[in-house]
Every structure is written in C-alpha cells, then in structure tokens.
Amino acid sequence: MEPGLKPPPASEVFLAPGALVPAATAAAQAGPEHVLEPTAYDAILLAGFGGPEGQDDVIPFLRNVTAGRGIPDERLEEVAHHYRHYGGISPINEHNRQxxxxLEAELAGRGIDLPVYWGNRNWAPYVPDALREAHTDGHRRLLAIPTSAYSSYSSCRQYREDIADALEATGLGADMQVDKVRQYFDHPGFVTPFCDAVAGGLAELRERGATAIEVLFATHSIPTADAERSGPAALELGDGGAYAAQHRAVAEVVMEAIGEQGTPWQVVYQSRSGPSSQPWLEPDVNDAIAALATPDGEGANRRDGVVIVPLGFLSDHMEVLWDLDNEAMETATEHGLAAVRVATPGIHPAFVAGLVDLVVERVQGTPVAERPAQTDLGPWYDVCRPGCCENVRRGFRPAVAGVQP
Incomplete structure (x- = not known):
C-alpha cells in the first residue's frame, strides 16, 4: 500500500462455515447480542480515525476521509485551512499515542498480558499496518477498541468496514479474527470524565458571575438519513435514531449525577460538512448560542453563560479545537455570553480503566447483568445487529463484528 493511501473497499470478508459474523472468533460467529463465552484474545487493536502530521499531509488525508464522494481538492481546501491554522497537524494522532x-500501563497494572496495536482508518499508521504487525508477532485473535463511543455509520459501522478492508488488503482475512468491544457511550468510564468536566465548568462560570447558565452537549452532526438508521431499527428510538438517543441519555445522566437536574441543557451539533440541500441533525451549536442570547418574550430564556461540552468526542482533535474553541467560543463572545469549553475524556484514569473493563468483559464472557451501563439503553450489543447503521449513499459494505444484513 502506497504512503498516503488507505486500502480500497473490500469485496468480501472471510466467513467461516456456518457463521453469521465475518472474521469473528468462535464465541461471536453465531451473532449473539452479547457474547457470554470467555475468549482468549491475543492482542488489542486500537482503531483510530487518523489525522495529518504536517502541511503536506493535509490534502491526502482529506482525500482519504472523503474517498468515494468525488470531492475536488478545491473544496477540500475549505476544510484544510482548519488544519493549516495548526501547522497542518491534527492532535488526534498524539492523543492515540498517549x-x-x-492502556498498556493499565493492562500491565492488572496483570493482563495483551499487547496493544494501533491503526488508523485515514492516516498512518493504517489499520492494515497494525494487522500485519500483529500477525508477524504471532497474534491471530484481536479485540478492537474503536475511538468512538456512539452508534452511527461514521462512528461505528465505518470502523468495522475499514477493518474488513484491511483484512482483505493484507490477505489475512482467513487467518485473523477481529471482534469489537461494545459501544461504550454509557459505560461509567466514559461518563465519569464528563461529570467531572461539567461540574467544573459550571463552578467556573458561577465564579465569574454568571447566574443563568445553559449546558450545551455538543457532538458531530450527521445526515438525518444516517441518524435514522443508526442502531437496530427494531428499537424505535425516534428522531435521530440511536445516535441522538444515546447522546440525550448520556447528557441526562451527567446532569443528574452532578445534582444539576434543574440547570437547563440541550444536545447541539457541530462540524456539518454536507450540501445545504441535505438535512443534517440540528441545532447547530452556534445557532443555539445565538438563540440563548436573544430575549424570548419577557426574556425568561435568556442566558448569561454557556458550558460547552464535547460529549461526542474522546479527545481534543480538530473538530473540538476549531469548531468549539474557535467558532463556538467566538459566537458566545459576540453575543455577550460567558463561556467555557470543558475537557474531553482524553486519558482520564476512569476512561482508560473503563476501556480495559470492556476488554475484560469479552475475555471473561461477563454476564449482561454484571456489565455496567448508566442509561436504560445499555449495555449495548457486543455484535452489531443486522441492518445496523446503514449508509444510504453506499449501502451495506463488508464489515466485521456484526451480523450481515
């Protein structure tokens, strides 16, 4: 594979005789919602999004991200300036190194002998690089941890498709098995850092004199057609599908956990990149901030402060740095609102420990009743369900860790 190029879409992925889940370990091949049999994994695959690490990387990286959509370079430059503002470097790769x-330190501290291999979907080191390295080291059964907590095409299924692409590109599809931990949006390890962050953000604004504060839980917007297809259709989770429902549920848990049920909050969206004719999830974070600064009737809904929470993100990568730290904070300043953007989980000890807990669940085959989940939606599925998280523009491509549609 040439430098700067991600593997092409897979035409198929190895399916063992009688199995319903491609490239799966024996315990997951039949497609149970939760795998309750212990599995002896050889290694962990940390699956990242990837990001450029220099000015020359920016356009090739964006070509990878938008592959198959036919977007010309001049349009990619409209997004490229966000990266160029920071020297062409996205912080996401450094976060994944950290x-x-x-994870390696936490595993070692618990006496768990599982090496961690890191591979990205859109920039070096790529997923095929990680699979080749693991295979050379003698590992055949991998458990993937995607660096995304929620259900949707871009935050779950696309990771699973890219692993399938990597298995075909490397020729390892029949020789390696790759499962995936469940979506961890409501695992205590993911929720706890946000509880700490929101409580701290509210305290900071109150110290600065704000008395009418609203909490804005921000996440990446996605096309409404994709959102409606996120998660299994049988769950009937309403507008926005599982993607919107999971964010709302986690936001509610955070506010209740810190004793702020009476403080107003809402889920808002950011980083829209589609054509204006295509509906995406709303409201946009900037529109929401502007609306909070505008008197409604007697001005009862007017705010004097906003806490901006990057609930949809694991780390401070480009969408957080540019869309929140630059644009959203500027919008708040323009409208006279005190504002603070709170931290992402990063390498918060609770988050790192929680990811290892998810690994232990699959190693031990932990019963569902013993798996922690802080919303009524969880614990989420170990094996993605048939028809889950379809991309209506691309259809269902080969993917691992899920029952085929």
Whole structure:
C-alpha cells in the first residue's frame, strides 16, 4: 500500500462455515447480542480515525476521509485551512499515542498480558499496518477498541468496514479474527470524565458571575438519513435514531449525577460538512448560542453563560479545537455570553480503566447483568445487529463484528 493511501473497499470478508459474523472468533460467529463465552484474545487493536502530521499531509488525508464522494481538492481546501491554522497537524494522532501508552500501563497494572496495536482508518499508521504487525508477532485473535463511543455509520459501522478492508488488503482475512468491544457511550468510564468536566465548568462560570447558565452537549452532526438508521431499527428510538438517543441519555445522566437536574441543557451539533440541500441533525451549536442570547418574550430564556461540552468526542482533535474553541467560543463572545469549553475524556484514569473493563468483559464472557451501563439503553450489543447503521449513499459494505444484513 502506497504512503498516503488507505486500502480500497473490500469485496468480501472471510466467513467461516456456518457463521453469521465475518472474521469473528468462535464465541461471536453465531451473532449473539452479547457474547457470554470467555475468549482468549491475543492482542488489542486500537482503531483510530487518523489525522495529518504536517502541511503536506493535509490534502491526502482529506482525500482519504472523503474517498468515494468525488470531492475536488478545491473544496477540500475549505476544510484544510482548519488544519493549516495548526501547522497542518491534527492532535488526534498524539492523543492515540498517549491512549495506547495509558492502556498498556493499565493492562500491565492488572496483570493482563495483551499487547496493544494501533491503526488508523485515514492516516498512518493504517489499520492494515497494525494487522500485519500483529500477525508477524504471532497474534491471530484481536479485540478492537474503536475511538468512538456512539452508534452511527461514521462512528461505528465505518470502523468495522475499514477493518474488513484491511483484512482483505493484507490477505489475512482467513487467518485473523477481529471482534469489537461494545459501544461504550454509557459505560461509567466514559461518563465519569464528563461529570467531572461539567461540574467544573459550571463552578467556573458561577465564579465569574454568571447566574443563568445553559449546558450545551455538543457532538458531530450527521445526515438525518444516517441518524435514522443508526442502531437496530427494531428499537424505535425516534428522531435521530440511536445516535441522538444515546447522546440525550448520556447528557441526562451527567446532569443528574452532578445534582444539576434543574440547570437547563440541550444536545447541539457541530462540524456539518454536507450540501445545504441535505438535512443534517440540528441545532447547530452556534445557532443555539445565538438563540440563548436573544430575549424570548419577557426574556425568561435568556442566558448569561454557556458550558460547552464535547460529549461526542474522546479527545481534543480538530473538530473540538476549531469548531468549539474557535467558532463556538467566538459566537458566545459576540453575543455577550460567558463561556467555557470543558475537557474531553482524553486519558482520564476512569476512561482508560473503563476501556480495559470492556476488554475484560469479552475475555471473561461477563454476564449482561454484571456489565455496567448508566442509561436504560445499555449495555449495548457486543455484535452489531443486522441492518445496523446503514449508509444510504453506499449501502451495506463488508464489515466485521456484526451480523450481515
């Protein structure tokens, strides 16, 4: 594979005789909602999004991200300036280096002998690189940890498709098995850092004199057609599907956990990139901030402060730095609102420990009743369900860790 190029879409992924889940370990091949049999994994695959690490990387990286959509380079430059503002470097790769090291330390501290391999979907080191390295080291059964907590095409299924692409590109599809931990949006390890962050953000604004504060839980917007297809259709989770429902549920848990049920909050969206004719999830974070600064009737809904919470993100990568730290904070300043953007989980000890807990669940085959989940939606599925998280523009491509549609 040439430098700067991600593997092409897979035409198929190895399916063992009688199995319903491609490239799966024996305990997951039949497609149970939760795998309750212990599985002896050889290694962990930390699956990242990837990001450029220099000005020359920016356009090739964005070509990878938008592959198959036919977007010309001049349009990619409209997004490229966000990266160029920071020297062409996305912080996401450095975060994954830190997360990999933190996971290795946590595993070693618990006496769990599982090496961690890191591979990205859109920039080096790529997923095929990680699979080749693991295979050379003698590992055949991997458990993937995607660096995304929620259900949707872009935050779950696309990771699973890219692993399938990597298995075909490397020729390892029949020789390696790759499962995936469940979506961890409501695992205590993911929720706890946000509880700490929101409580701290509210305290800071109150110290600065704000008395009418609203909490804005921000996440990446996605096309409404994709959102409606996120998660299994049988769950009937309403507008926005599982993606929106999971964010709302986690936001509610955070506010209740810190004793702020009476403080107003809402889920808002950011980083829209589609054509204006295509509906995406709303409201946009900037529109929401502007609305909070506008008197409604007697001005009862007017705010004097906003806490901006990057609930949809694991780390401070480009969408957080540019869309929140630059644009959203500028919008708040323009409208006279005190504002603070609170931290992402990063390598918060609770988050790192929680990811290892998810690994232990699959190693031990932990019963569902013993798996922690802080919303009524969880614990989420170990094996993605048939028809889950379809991309209506691309259809269902080969993917691992899920029952085929």
């Amino acid at each position: 997360l990999k090291a933190a």
